[in-house]
Amino acid sequence: MRTPELTAALAEIDLAFNGETSPGxxxxxxxxxxxEEAAHLRTPGSRVPSELLSRFLYKxxxxxxxxxxxxxxxLPQSARAMxxxxxxxxxxxxxxxxxxxxxxxxxxxxxxxxxxxxxxxRAALGxxxxxxxxxxxxxxxxxxxxxxxxxxxxxxxxxxxDAHLAxxxxxxxxxxMVDRRPCFLWEPSAATLAELGTWLGEHAPARLRxxxxxxxxxxxxxxxxxxxxxxxxxxxxx
Numbered sequence: 001m002r003t004p005e006l007t008a009a010l011a012e013i014d015l016a017f018n019g020e021t022s023p024g025x026x027x028x029x030x031x032x033x034x035x036e037e038a039a040h041l042r043t044p045g046s047r048v049p050s051e052l053l054s055r056f057l058y059k060x061x062x063x064x065x066x067x068x069x070x071x072x073x074x075l076p077q078s079a080r081a082m083x084x085x086x087x088x089x090x091x092x093x094x095x096x097x098x099x100x101x102x103x104x105x106x107x108x109x110x111x112x113x114x115x116x117x118x119x120x121x122r123a124a125l126g127x128x129x130x131x132x133x134x135x136x137x138x139x140x141x142x143x144x145x146x147x148x149x150x151x152x153x154x155x156x157x158x159x160x161x162d163a164h165l166a167x168x169x170x171x172x173x174x175x176x177m178v179d180r181r182p183c184f185l186w187e188p189s190a191a192t193l194a195e196l197g198t199w200l201g202e203h204a205p206a207r208l209r210x211x212x213x214x215x216x217x218x219x220x221x222x223x224x225x226x227x228x229x230x231x232x233x234x235x236x237x238x
Contacts, residue, residue: 001083001084001085001123001124001127001130001131002083002123003119003122003123003126005119005122005123006083006116006119006120006122006123008119009079009112009115009116009118009119009120010079010080010083010116012111012112012115012116013075013076013079013112013113013116014076015108015112016075016106016108016109016111016112017072017073017075017076017109017112018044018045018076019044019045020044020069020072020073020075021041021042021043021044021069021073022041022042022064022065022066022069022070022072022073023042023069024042024065024066025038025041025042025064025065025066025069025070026038026065037052040052041056041064041069041070041073041074044073047077048074048077050081050086050087050088051088053074053077053078053081053087054081054087054088054089056070056074056096057071057074057078057087057095057096058089058093058094058095058096059093059096060093060099061099061100067096067099067100068100068101068102068105070096071096071097071100071102072105072109074096075097075113079116079120082120082140083120083123083131084131085130085131085132089132089136093185094143094185094186095140095143095144097113097117097144098140098143098144098146098186102144113144114145117141117144117145118141118145118150118151118154120137120141121137121138121141121151121154122154124137124164125154125155125156125158125160125161125164126158126160126161127160128160128163134164134167134168135167135168135171135172135182138151138168139184139185139186142186142188142192143184143185143186147192148188148192148195148196148199149195152195152196152199152203155203157207162207162208162210162211163211165204165207165208166207166208166211166213166216169200169204169208169216169220170216171183172196172200173216173219173220173223176193176196176197176200176223177219177222177223177230179193179194179197179227181193197223197224198223198224200220200223201220201221201222201223201224201225202224204217204220204221205217205218205220205221208220218235219235222235
């Protein structure tokens with residue numbers, strides 16, 4: 001999954017993060033992160049085995065001596081693995097970049113992270129079969145960025161993007177209808193969930209109707225209404 005924008009963002013990641021290390025990394029214990037595995041984080045430029053890359057990226061911050069430094073060390077390789085679909089999500093913890101304050105890093109590094117995440121998400125929206133399920137990619141992008149505003153703004157009408165929108169609405173609608181978090185590892189604020197629901201209620205219906213998904217469009221439109229009004233809507237009597 002590559003676009004010119006994503007290719008440029010990966011080059012920016014390389015420029016900003018190549019040579020980074022976590023020099024004092026010792027690992028948390030002999031089973032979770034033994035010393036010989038932690039040595040990869042202390043060594044600049046060497047390739048981390050793919051299984052270990054995934055494990056490091058989805059470990060909690062308490063597993064590392066310096067979690068920020070470890071994530072910077074892993075970024076060039078992990079960004080490429082995310083783009084190529086070779087990064088394995090362990091499904092039990094949020095992405096490591098969502099657990100660090102990367103916006104506090106140096107200007108070039110912070111800009112490179114944001115440019116990469118937005119380019120990665122936009123590339124996914126334009127791909128009929130992206131390397132990971134699109135709801136997972138949306139969650140990953142939002143959890144790293146700490147917002148839904150940017151990823152939603154990127155979700156412009158287009159054939160692949162509209163098909164992805166339908167899949168997400170189908171999966172999220174029952175939870176959002178009762179103001180409940182969908183099945184995310186990420187824990188967005190109530191305001192962020194409300195922003196997601198309102199955006200879907202305003203933008204999704206017309207795009208779903210164009211796909212012939214009339215009932216799904218009618219239900220999605222209810223998300224734009226206040227909670228009580230939503231449940232008193234004539235839709236339910238039909």
